[in-house]
Amino acid sequence: MPNPKLTRACAALALSLVAGTALAAEKKLTIGVADALTGGGAVYGLPQANAVKMAAEEINAAGGIKVGADNYKLDVIAYDDKANPTEATNAVRKLIDRDGVKYILGFCCSGSTSAVASFIGNEKAVMLVGNAAERSITTKKIPNLVRTRPPADYTGQAAGTFIARKGQKRIAVLGALDVGFYAQYVDSVERELKKAGGEIIAREVFSLKDRDMTPQLTKIRGLNPDAILVVGYVEPAAFVYRQAVELGMKIPRYGFTSGSEEQFLRVTTSEQMEGVWDLRPTELTLLSASKNGVAYHANYTKKFNASPSPSSPYAYDQVYALKAAIEAAGTVDNTEAVAKALRNLPVPSQVVMQYQPVDGKMFDSNGQAYTSNGAFQWQKGQWVFVEDLPSDSKAYSQFLSTLN
Amino acid sequence: MLIEILQQTINGLAIGGVYVLIALGLTTVFGILGIAHFAHGSISMFGGYLTFFLVTAQGLPVLAAIPLALLAGILLGLLVEILAYRPVRNANHINAFIVALGLTMMVEGLNLQLFGHEQVVIPTGLSKVFRLGGITVPELRLYVILAAILLVVAMMIFVERTKTGQAIRAVAENRDAAILMGVNVKTIPLIVFSMSTALGVAAGIMVGALFAIAPGIGEGLVVKGFAVLILGGLGSFPGAILGGTVLGITESIAAGFISSAYKDVIAFVVMILVLLFRPQGLLGRAP
Structure with missing residues (x-):
């Protein structure tokens, strides 16, 4: 019981x-x-x-x-x-x-x-x-x-130092420069380039919906820059990379886009992307x-x-x-x-x-x-992490605190 | 400098070819039926999406997918005329205007449902680049320019040299007189819409191969198409051809030599200037 x-x-x-x-x-x-x-x-x-x-x-x-x-x-x-x-x-x-x-x-x-x-x-x-x-x-x-x-601009500063270190002096920019943060990135790059004796020789613009960049690229080609810097959303940026190759431009291509391999390959071929640099926060890349x-x-x-x-x-x-x-x-x-x-x-x-x-x-x-x-480079069909870009978060944080 | 001008002209010719095809489709419908067919851009995007689907999902070669998409365009044109515009043909103009707006939203929604929201590029496998002196012409652009020329010539022959073409022009000129001369005016809108939609589909395929197709792109195209119509002269076929070419090249040269930030603005300023001196457009007839 x-x-x-x-x-x-x-x-x-x-x-x-x-x-x-x-x-x-x-x-x-x-x-x-x-x-x-x-x-x-x-x-x-x-x-x-x-x-x-x-x-x-x-x-x-x-x-x-x-x-x-x-x-x-x-x-x-x-x-x-x-x-x-x-x-x-x-x-x-x-x-x-x-x-x-x-x-x-x-x-x-x-x-x-x-x-x-x-x-x-x-x-x-x-x-x-x-x-x-x-x-x-x-x-x-x-x-x-x-x-x-x-x-x-925190990233732009590091990118500018990287480009200057590569020895390129005359940089042509093509990007969504009517968008504030892209312009801030380019301004930071320019400051670092100037410190190393370089300059930005052109600031050409595309809008989010633009897909034909050949007019801007033809103009840039005529200026004989040492490199181009592409800042913008993945899709227009992918067209810039593709059309630069189609126009026979063989100069280094730097970018600030943060697109995946899959996103770029919807527009370009891997061959057209070969050698492109993406200078951006060290985001997700499988290899790193x-x-x-x-x-x-x-x-x-x-x-x-x-x-x-x-x-x-x-x-x-x-x-x-x-x-x-x-x-x-x-x-x-x-x-x-x-x-x-x-x-x-x-x-x-x-x-x-x-x-x-x-x-x-x-x-x-x-x-x-x-x-x-980080500096990422397109190599044989994928983004490869090449090196860290020196960045001082504490110093930048203090600078950010001074702004309104 | 000369090389740059030539290069910019070639750059502009490809997009100009697309504008011409869009404008020809619009001018045919507007000139003959008096309808501002706003859905034309969305329908041309449908053609591009369909080609992409046939190539990527069905595994068809692009050269087989294009005729199928054009055929689908012709059928779609017939449907649009029968289901959307025919019921309001004899009503007030505002009715057709509202139908056109509604149809635009419907086709945009349909594209979104059927093909999704992502940007797509039609794979062509054409990646060669031809070089002549300092000028470079990508293979794909060259074929787009040639295809646009071919389509324009075919359409001009159809309109100018065939009996059906003569009937279309007769209806455009004077509908009542055309009826008295025995023209079957009931079939003309069907022919006009199927022809216009096929041209739109061709333009959509070109945009999809050269650049990309995505929701919203059709709206931009139709705005440019109407701009070309006004620039060339309302209802004028040669005007649409000249207007589209001029707009494409002007955009390219303006971006190259003035500022890419104001590419569209400069193109429209040129349009306004032309209209100041020729209110009827480049090749339009004065009232």
Whole structure:
């Protein structure tokens, strides 16, 4: 005959365990993504949105985000902002006002991101910016905004030193120079070139939708530069590389584009790309990736049946940074506490990019993270990491703090 | 300098050829039926996408895919006339205008659903570059220029030398008189739309091979097409040919010698200047 007291005690224990588990398992945290899922910016935005979804699934599979006694499973809502400021504003308003989202990730492109950054400071929400490289996004001291990608001029400085070291003096630039951060990158390159006695002899422009670059390239060819520097989105940049070869230009080609092999090969052939340099943050390239990077590449490829773009881990890392910050803050509701925790966060162990922490923290006081910069070269069908470009994140962070 | 001018002219000829084909399609429909066929750009993109699909997903050689896409263009043109424009043919002009706008959105949506949002480039395997002195001409551009010339000549022969062509011109000139002369005016819109759409598809294939096809590109093309129409003279075939060529070369030379930042602006300034002195366009008839 079982002891009735023991039976009751066991039943109570079992009930409390079941109830506890049920409560922890049922909690859901919805995070939003505002990014370019279609249009010209989609080469960056779509892989970012995919990366957020993948990170969320990984976190959920590993038990979710622990906040006190609760476990939160992540649910992702993604809206297409088409890299357009108005669409981005609408997407974020919809996420905050209609869907009740407090954490918004993604943000590949500077124009749309700047539009959202202009009002996010007034919202009880946290904005995590990915690939958008316009410097001013993190100079406005917005307390609830952080960015995983370093600003363009931080990379431009390192790129200028690299080009000067290669001995090229007369550089022709062709790029999306009406986009602020590309112009900032070129200005930084020019400053470094001048220090070494070099100069930029032409600044030719293309727009996001341009595909015929032969007029600009013909003009550049007539100036006999030592090298060309191409700054812009992957697709127009790929056309520049292809058409430069078609026009018989055999000078070194440098770029700042962050496109994957797959993205370039949709437009050019590997032969037309051979020897092209990409001077950019040390983003995901399989040959230089960390253990996390290799796993990320494999998982992403398996899940989406396409290689991840080099910049996509900026968004993947946002999710893990957010997880760590929520766990550190011990709340999902108090966005101010989470934003503060982000600013004090050491680099989480799960991130893919190789961050250079400032004073041991992933984000500096401006909310800006820094990765190392690298020189990548197209060799026989793939981007090969050739060398690190010396970059001083602490010095740049101090400089960034002086700007408004 | 001379080499640069020649090179820029050749650069401009390829894109000019595309403009000519787009403008010819538009001018045929506008001149004969009085319809501003805004969906023409999206339909030409459909042709490019279809060719890409036939080559990459069905494994057809590009030379086999092109005639199939042109044939699909002809059929699509018939459908557009029967289903979209015929019901409003005798209604107020604004009705056809609204139908044209709606059709543009429909075809854009259809392209997006069928072929996705990614930019695609039609693989041709043509990567040789011909060099003559200091001038370089990529093989693909040369074939695009030649194909554009061929299509324009074929169309001119059709319009000028065949009975059907004469009937089309008669309807364009005076519809009532054409009816009195026994022209079957009911079939003319069908022929016009199929011809126009086939030309648009050809232009879409050229854009897809030379550059890329992506959502939104068709809109830009149709704007340029209408600009060419105005520059050359509304309803004038030779005007469309001259206007397209002039616009292509002007864009190229403007980008090369003035500023690439204002490439489009300069081209449109030239257009405005021409219209100041010849309001009827380069080859249009004065009212």
